[in-house]
Amino acid sequence: MAAPHPESWIRITPEGLYCEPGDFHIDPALPVPRAIISHGHSDHARPGHGAVLATPETLAIMTARLGEGRAGESQLPLRYHEPLVQKGVRLTLVPAGHVLGSAQVVLEWEGSRLVVSGDYKRQPDPTCAPFEPVPCDVFVTEATFALPVFRHPPAEQEMRRLLESVALFPERAHLVGCYALGKCQRLIAVLRQAGWDRPLYLHGAQASMCALYERFGIGLGDLRPVPRPQKRGETVLPGEIVLAPPSAEASPWARRLADPVTALASGWMRVRQRAKARGVELPLIVSDHADWDHLLATIAEVGAPEVWVTHGREEALIHALAARGVRGRALHLLGRDEDETADDVATPEDSEAAA
Amino acid sequence: MSLPAFAELLERLLFTPGRNAKLALLRRWFATQPDPDRGVGLAAIAGDLAFSTAKPSLVRDLVATRIDPVLLAWSHDYVGDLAETVALIWPEPPARPNRAPPDLSEVVETLELLPRSEIPARLAEWLDVLDPGGRLALIKLVTGGLRVGASGRLARQALAEWSGQPVEEIEEVWHGVPPPYLPLFAWLEGRGPRPDPRDAPVFRSPMLAQPLEAPDLAALDHAAFRAEWKWDGVRVQAAAGPGGRRLWSRTGEDMSGAFPEVLEAMDFHAVVDGELLVIRDGVVAPFADLQQRLNRKVVGPKMLRDYPVGLRLYDLLFEAGEDLRPLPFDARRDRLEAWFARTHPARMDLSPQVAFASVEQLTGLREGARAAGIEGLMLKRGDAPYLAGRPKGLWWKWKRAPLAVDAVLMYAQRGHGKRSSTYSDYTFGLWRADREGGQELVPVGKAYSGYTDQELVWLDRWIRNHTTARFGPVREVEKALVLEVVFDAAQLSSRHKSGVAMRFPRISRLRPDKPAAEADRLETLMAMVESSENNLS
Numbered sequence: 001m002a003a004p005h006p007e008s009w010i011r012i013t014p015e016g017l018y019c020e021p022g023d024f025h026i027d028p029a030l031p032v033p034r035a036i037i038s039h040g041h042s043d044h045a046r047p048g049h050g051a052v053l054a055t056p057e058t059l060a061i062m063t064a065r066l067g068e069g070r071a072g073e074s075q076l077p078l079r080y081h082e083p084l085v086q087k088g089v090r091l092t093l094v095p096a097g098h099v100l101g102s103a104q105v106v107l108e109w110e111g112s113r114l115v116v117s118g119d120y121k122r123q124p125d126p127t128c129a130p131f132e133p134v135p136c137d138v139f140v141t142e143a144t145f146a147l148p149v150f151r152h153p154p155a156e157q158e159m160r161r162l163l164e165s166v167a168l169f170p171e172r173a174h175l176v177g178c179y180a181l182g183k184c185q186r187l188i189a190v191l192r193q194a195g196w197d198r199p200l201y202l203h204g205a206q207a208s209m210c211a212l213y214e215r216f217g218i219g220l221g222d223l224r225p226v227p228r229p230q231k232r233g234e235t236v237l238p239g240e241i242v243l244a245p246p247s248a249e250a251s252p253w254a255r256r257l258a259d260p261v262t263a264l265a266s267g268w269m270r271v272r273q274r275a276k277a278r279g280v281e282l283p284l285i286v287s288d289h290a291d292w293d294h295l296l297a298t299i300a301e302v303g304a305p306e307v308w309v310t311h312g313r314e315e316a317l318i319h320a321l322a323a324r325g326v327r328g329r330a331l332h333l334l335g336r337d338e339d340e341t342a343d344d345v346a347t348p349e350d351s352e353a354a355a
Numbered sequence: 356m357s358l359p360a361f362a363e364l365l366e367r368l369l370f371t372p373g374r375n376a377k378l379a380l381l382r383r384w385f386a387t388q389p390d391p392d393r394g395v396g397l398a399a400i401a402g403d404l405a406f407s408t409a410k411p412s413l414v415r416d417l418v419a420t421r422i423d424p425v426l427l428a429w430s431h432d433y434v435g436d437l438a439e440t441v442a443l444i445w446p447e448p449p450a451r452p453n454r455a456p457p458d459l460s461e462v463v464e465t466l467e468l469l470p471r472s473e474i475p476a477r478l479a480e481w482l483d484v485l486d487p488g489g490r491l492a493l494i495k496l497v498t499g500g501l502r503v504g505a506s507g508r509l510a511r512q513a514l515a516e517w518s519g520q521p522v523e524e525i526e527e528v529w530h531g532v533p534p535p536y537l538p539l540f541a542w543l544e545g546r547g548p549r550p551d552p553r554d555a556p557v558f559r560s561p562m563l564a565q566p567l568e569a570p571d572l573a574a575l576d577h578a579a580f581r582a583e584w585k586w587d588g589v590r591v592q593a594a595a596g597p598g599g600r601r602l603w604s605r606t607g608e609d610m611s612g613a614f615p616e617v618l619e620a621m622d623f624h625a626v627v628d629g630e631l632l633v634i635r636d637g638v639v640a641p642f643a644d645l646q647q648r649l650n651r652k653v654v655g656p657k658m659l660r661d662y663p664v665g666l667r668l669y670d671l672l673f674e675a676g677e678d679l680r681p682l683p684f685d686a687r688r689d690r691l692e693a694w695f696a697r698t699h700p701a702r703m704d705l706s707p708q709v710a711f712a713s714v715e716q717l718t719g720l721r722e723g724a725r726a727a728g729i730e731g732l733m734l735k736r737g738d739a740p741y742l743a744g745r746p747k748g749l750w751w752k753w754k755r756a757p758l759a760v761d762a763v764l765m766y767a768q769r770g771h772g773k774r775s776s777t778y779s780d781y782t783f784g785l786w787r788a789d790r791e792g793g794q795e796l797v798p799v800g801k802a803y804s805g806y807t808d809q810e811l812v813w814l815d816r817w818i819r820n821h822t823t824a825r826f827g828p829v830r831e832v833e834k835a836l837v838l839e840v841v842f843d844a845a846q847l848s849s850r851h852k853s854g855v856a857m858r859f860p861r862i863s864r865l866r867p868d869k870p871a872a873e874a875d876r877l878e879t880l881m882a883m884v885e886s887s888e889n890n891l892s
Contacts, residue, residue, distance in 0.1 A: 147426070147429060147430050147433055148422065148426050148430055148443075148444045149430045149433065149434055149440060149443035149444050150443075151443070151487075249776065250769055250776055250828070251776060252776060252815075252819075254776045255776055270443065270487075271433070271434050271439070271443070272369065272370075272439060272491075273434065273435055273436060273439070275370065276369065276370065279372070279769075279828075280370065281370050281371060281372065282370065283370065313429075313433075315429070316426055316429050316430075319423075319425055319426065320423070320426065323423070
């Protein structure tokens with residue numbers, strides 16, 4: 001008997017991807033009884049589920065962000081590569097290379113295999129395990145940067161540009177806008193690799209996630225809160241690097257910094273008009289998503305004859321896959337963030353308490 | 356030096372908001388780049404490079420041979436700018452060819468000499484060895500239109516700061532030296548003589564006026580001054596002679612292409628100073644009409660017919676080869692009138708002198724100046740030579756008293772650069788009757804100046820505490836704060852929802868004491884719209 005096509009056992013429901021024989025959802029947008037969570041970003045890890053299965057790192061991140069008791073009534077940690085069978089469905093978590101704890105969800109049922117990759121990247125990242133391709137019948141992918149204009153340069157190169165700018169403007173602070181989860185820690189780790197061993201200064205929103213990474217053994221060096229000026233009108237941290245959520249630049253909090261050079265780390269910074277429109281002075285092209293070349297290379301590597309696209313620029317990816325003889329299908333999943341520069345966490349913009 | 360260095364300069368100019376920082380970048384470019392590349396880069400920034408062979412369509416056709424057309428179209432859609440799309444999407448060869456990127460001068464020479472049919476292949480070879488920034492610089496260089504927020508004027512200012520020569524001197528020489536400006540750089544570095552522009556039309560830095568404040572008026576020796584109307588158009592310098600014809604803005608930007616009818620009328624050998632105005636049957640139209648003609652590369656016959664432009668003359672700087680600038684104003688005026696009577700160029704007239712016998716009479720004239728096209732009065736010392744820049748006490752501009760309305764703050768937007776964390780741009784509105792018998796606010800203008808630093812802090816806090824909606828960098832606020840807005844003129848405008856546009860609106864006072872319902876009505880502003888009747892006499 002031929003293996004059943006994944007379309008017959010994985011359905012799209014209003015909550016999101018649902019595995020019928022296993023009776024669980026993957027990254028559901030609404031509360032469900034049983035959820036498998038690929039990683040801790042808020043558009044994938046939502047509050048209010050019954051049982052939550054994820055890597056130990058992801059569970060810790062969810063608990064830290066959503067609050068004790070809101071990250072699932074019960075939590076089931078599952079390490080990478082340790083299979084678990086749920087009502088006949090074999091389930092394995094495999095590194096996705098996106099952020100700490102991020103996983104692809106590999107599902108096997110009656111001889112057919114589907115991989116939900118979650119968000120992923122192929123560039124090296126010292127703060128998380130690298131993506132591992134798993135051959136499959138259906139590969140479920142994101143398409144955040146699925147246009148051929150998106151090619152991310154190495155993060156090391158972009159951090160060198162940041163350090164060159166710091167050397168060029170020693171009298172100014174450098175305010176780097178970045179996601180609090182994943183991007184921030186990756187930037188810090190790459191800066192450390194590049195030899196920047198001075199203290200790095202953090203907005204309050206970034207600090208707790210960095211502390212969590214350190215508890216999981218990711219060393220980030222000397223991290224400090226941004227000090228308050230001693231006197232009214234005084235500014236602080238010339239020649240230093242400050243990491244903050246992207247919106248912090250526009251908030252009164254930023255006024256304490258010495259004539260800051262505003263940088264923003266995002267894959268969208270590849271498009272100059274987009275960077276310019278945001279008033280970014282130093283665009284840094286660093287993304288935790290696969291770029292166009294890596295999307296196509298990954299799909300070729302897993303060898304799936306069929307690819308389902310969750311969110312992003314699905315039409316371009318499906319068009320390109322058709323030319324390669326791969327069948328593409330747009331899932332139009334709701335509730336996924338399109339904008340990598342949007343804040344992943346709410347920051348009390350007008351409040352000094354955020355410091 | 357090669358194209359990547361130029362690419363880096365463009366990148367930095369684009370993303371650097373401050374003028375001083377841009378000047379620093381340009382100074383560094385002149386100091387560190389060799390000839391002729393620094394001159395080629397300068398020409399590109401100043402808009403002095405043009406190639407007849409390379410057009411945007413050539414770049415589009417080239418990339419279409421390498422990229423799936425559907426993906427190209429979607430990408431262009433997303434990015435918006437064709438040059439940038441091509442720079443980003445260009446497929447990089449698996450191994451970058453082991454060739455050095457081209458020099459700027461090599462690019463320019465090749466484009467000038469190579470037959471048109473061979474250009475695409477050469478362009479592709481260059482694109483293959485460049486990174487995205489270099490590709491963008493190359494495409495922008497080839498197709499023109501850098502748009503990096505640096506003008507020719509800014510570049511010449513940077514040249515002045517870098518070399519220590521006054522910018523006026525550089526302006527005079529500038530238009531007589533073609534790119535890559537080798538004699539100019541030789542002179543600025545003390546290696547050669549000052550280039551002699553000879554017959555070529557060159558821009559002379561204009562003489563500018565200082566604003567007349569109350570103490571200046573009190574101290575004014577009125578008998579020494581001559582009065583003229585201050586026309587509300589664009590101040591220009593027109594130079595014509597055997598070497599050609601040019602029309603420049605007061606910052607030295609070449610406007611010749613946008614006003615062919617004026618150029619055609621410049622059938623003389625002289626340099627004149629005047630005001631560009633839209634004039635219909637001798638009547639000056641509001642500034643908004645002239646705006647239709649500005650910043651256009653091509654002017655169609657309809658534009659020429661609907662917005663006829665003329666030149667109202669203020670001064671004569673050169674007659675034939677003779678430099679009149681050292682002469683006193685009165686002598687120049689006599690020469691101007693005599694010259695005008697003789698040559699009578701089409702589309703030009705003289706800005707009349709306004710007679711007055713006392714400061715009181717002058718004050719009355721200024722207060723009565725309400726016609727469209729008049730911004731106020733100009734006062735010029737009769738014995739003053741024509742001096743570049745803004746010399747003290749020789750020329751005064753005395754703008755008419757501003758108009759004012761009490762408007763309600765509707766939206767606020769964050770500023771740029773140092774103001775990027777502050778809501779400093781304000782859209783305000785006035786009341787009018789809506790269709791359901793109630794009252795609604797209609798936006799009438801936007802202002803981002805006039806307030807003090809303290810008022811700015813207060814406004815920023817008020818806006819953050821009274822926000823009702825957010826759209827990107829814009830906040831909508833409770834319609835509760837009254838601002839006193841002053842402006843120079845109100846003009847009918849079909850482009851504004853309210854049907855009226857303000858000229859130079861700025862915030863003069865915050866009126867938190869005044870209830871929003873008591874702010875002015877749109878009709879009040881409408882009544883301030885001036886007729887285009889020219890009631891000068």
